[in-house]
Amino acid sequence: xxxxxxxxxxxxxxxxxxxxxxxxxxxxxxxxxxxxxxxxxxxxxxxxxxxxxxxxxxxxxxxxxxxxx
Numbered sequence: 001x002x003x004x005x006x007x008x009x010x011x012x013x014x015x016x017x018x019x020x021x022x023x024x025x026x027x028x029x030x031x032x033x034x035x036x037x038x039x040x041x042x043x044x045x046x047x048x049x050x051x052x053x054x055x056x057x058x059x060x061x062x063x064x065x066x067x068x069x
Contacts, residue, residue, distance in 0.1 A: 011049065014048055
């Protein structure tokens, strides 16, 4: 349960960082805001997303024959 909360926290922090930086980046063309979006926000979103996607796409963890019909 703690792992899920941590992953959601990473996603929320990444989306917040992108939301904060994107306004000034698009309106004023601020280099600092673009750096904030690209260097802080997007890596946090990717890290939080990968935390959910790796277990889903990783396949079965059981060894041996499957019980599927």
